[in-house]
Amino acid sequence: MTDSHRFDPTVLREYDIRGIVGKTLSAADARAVGRAFGTTLVEAGAENVCLGQDGRLSSPELADALAEGLEACGLEVWRVGIGPTPMLYFATTVLQAGGGIMVTGSHNPADYNGFKMMKGREAFHGTQIRDLGKIAEAGAYRSRGAKGRSVERPLLDRYVERLTKDFRGDRELTVCWDAGNGSAAEAMRRLTAALPGRHILLNERIDGTFPAHHPDPTVPDNLKQLQAKVLETKADLGIAFDGDGDRIGVVDEKARILWGDQLMVLLARDVLADRPGSTIIADVKASQVLFDEIAKAGGQPLMWRTGHSLIKSKMAETGAPLAGEMSGHIFFADRYYGYDDALYAAVRLLAIMARSSESLGALRDRMPAVVNTPELRFPSSEDRKFKIVEEVKARLMQNGAKVSDIDGVRVSTADGWWLLRASNTQDVLVARCEARDEKGLDRLKTQLVEALGRSGVAAPDFSGKANAGH
Numbered sequence: 001m002t003d004s005h006r007f008d009p010t011v012l013r014e015y016d017i018r019g020i021v022g023k024t025l026s027a028a029d030a031r032a033v034g035r036a037f038g039t040t041l042v043e044a045g046a047e048n049v050c051l052g053q054d055g056r057l058s059s060p061e062l063a064d065a066l067a068e069g070l071e072a073c074g075l076e077v078w079r080v081g082i083g084p085t086p087m088l089y090f091a092t093t094v095l096q097a098g099g100g101i102m103v104t105g106s107h108n109p110a111d112y113n114g115f116k117m118m119k120g121r122e123a124f125h126g127t128q129i130r131d132l133g134k135i136a137e138a139g140a141y142r143s144r145g146a147k148g149r150s151v152e153r154p155l156l157d158r159y160v161e162r163l164t165k166d167f168r169g170d171r172e173l174t175v176c177w178d179a180g181n182g183s184a185a186e187a188m189r190r191l192t193a194a195l196p197g198r199h200i201l202l203n204e205r206i207d208g209t210f211p212a213h214h215p216d217p218t219v220p221d222n223l224k225q226l227q228a229k230v231l232e233t234k235a236d237l238g239i240a241f242d243g244d245g246d247r248i249g250v251v252d253e254k255a256r257i258l259w260g261d262q263l264m265v266l267l268a269r270d271v272l273a274d275r276p277g278s279t280i281i282a283d284v285k286a287s288q289v290l291f292d293e294i295a296k297a298g299g300q301p302l303m304w305r306t307g308h309s310l311i312k313s314k315m316a317e318t319g320a321p322l323a324g325e326m327s328g329h330i331f332f333a334d335r336y337y338g339y340d341d342a343l344y345a346a347v348r349l350l351a352i353m354a355r356s357s358e359s360l361g362a363l364r365d366r367m368p369a370v371v372n373t374p375e376l377r378f379p380s381s382e383d384r385k386f387k388i389v390e391e392v393k394a395r396l397m398q399n400g401a402k403v404s405d406i407d408g409v410r411v412s413t414a415d416g417w418w419l420l421r422a423s424n425t426q427d428v429l430v431a432r433c434e435a436r437d438e439k440g441l442d443r444l445k446t447q448l449v450e451a452l453g454r455s456g457v458a459a460p461d462f463s464g465k466a467n468a469g470h
Helices: 027-043 059-072 085-094 127-138 156-164 185-194 220-233 260-274 288-296 308-318 342-354 360-365 382-398 438-453
Strands: 017-020 048-053 076-082 099-103 112-119 149-152 174-178 198-202 237-241 248-252 279-283 300-304 322-324 330-332 376-379 402-404 409-412 416-422 428-435
Touching: 027 048, 027 059, 027 099, 027 112, 027 127, 048 059, 048 085, 059 076, 059 099, 059 112, 059 149, 076 085, 085 099, 085 112, 085 156, 085 342, 156 185, 156 342, 174 185, 174 220, 185 198, 185 342, 198 220, 220 237, 220 248, 237 342, 248 342, 248 360, 260 279, 260 288, 260 322, 260 330, 260 342, 279 288, 279 308, 288 300, 300 308, 308 322, 308 330, 330 342, 382 402, 382 409, 382 416, 382 428, 382 438, 416 438, 428 438
Parallel strands: 048 076, 048 099, 076 149, 174 198, 174 237, 279 300, 279 322
Antiparallel strands: 017 112, 099 112, 237 248, 322 330, 376 428, 402 409, 409 416, 416 428
């Protein structure tokens, strides 16, 4: 191994390392990640690290190279097997490892791959990830002494057994499941075999080419197969997972999508029934309905910045038993470990439905009706995107607008709210608007367009149909 290594500047991201295999990411990069990340663990006094991998075609080679780098730091590498990212979090937690690293491209296309990390039980993100690049470039690696070794410690059975533990309910349900051929597929098969009810499985074999559809349940097109199966089988609901099993998608018995914030309303009510007065966290993109419903159910709603690592850190700080993002990351610290696990969130949702006399659609329809735009993403350069948000914020404050600046700007008006923030992971600005009716939504869109125009930014495409009742 050479001492100095330089990563492609695009791969060291805010929450993980991610690139295109053969172009911006290689086995040599994986080896250097292992040495640099291993160095931070050694400096923290760690002796071991858990290593997991998803089902992508490039994952075995990257995992082997990563293990070499970690072993070079003198660490014992516990290889926990192929499975979802939450299984790696679970392994690191229950085995009390010094850290954990997952080889995964998450929900990206098949030619992508990357790494998600945790140091002890904490998320590893932001400057910590950027520092890995500095360690590698300087060749400033550390070792515990003698070369480490890899040990096989498969955790899938133990993980699935833990998932089933918190299912409580009497009513037998018919559920359609779609793993999207992602790394949650085998865990999903074993989980459904252990749950009561009738379970219809789609794309339940791990396949790194993702032959059926792209594994991202936040994109409506990727849920069409699941929606058709729910209607065909007269199922009570449908559940989908992203490529590495840390994000969930849900449809009701009428095949209507429940977005992340709508799902959070149901989960929050359930948690607050047992833990009244608790803080429940959601990101700035979530509907005002969610924050209002948390308060109505006796909880303390807390709006926080988007990003799974940031949410996890805020949960630990506040002791919140539940948090969630619009993107489908759901974090349970209530009876669980405080990280995002879509399979566990599915179990908790099924437990709610198995104890309810109402359908999921009926519960959805009782939520206050609003209309909103989809999440709008439009290009902006890395050096300009944060400045634009600051310019917009300064003008709003000057004009006495009601602004939350937790993450970008979220502006509240009599009609509803609109949001503008800079993405932490891409060269884009993100916007969203929500109102009680279409006329109010049009007024909010106009305000957003004007605010962007004054910073010389063309308006995002509003041609996408607004989401009604969400």
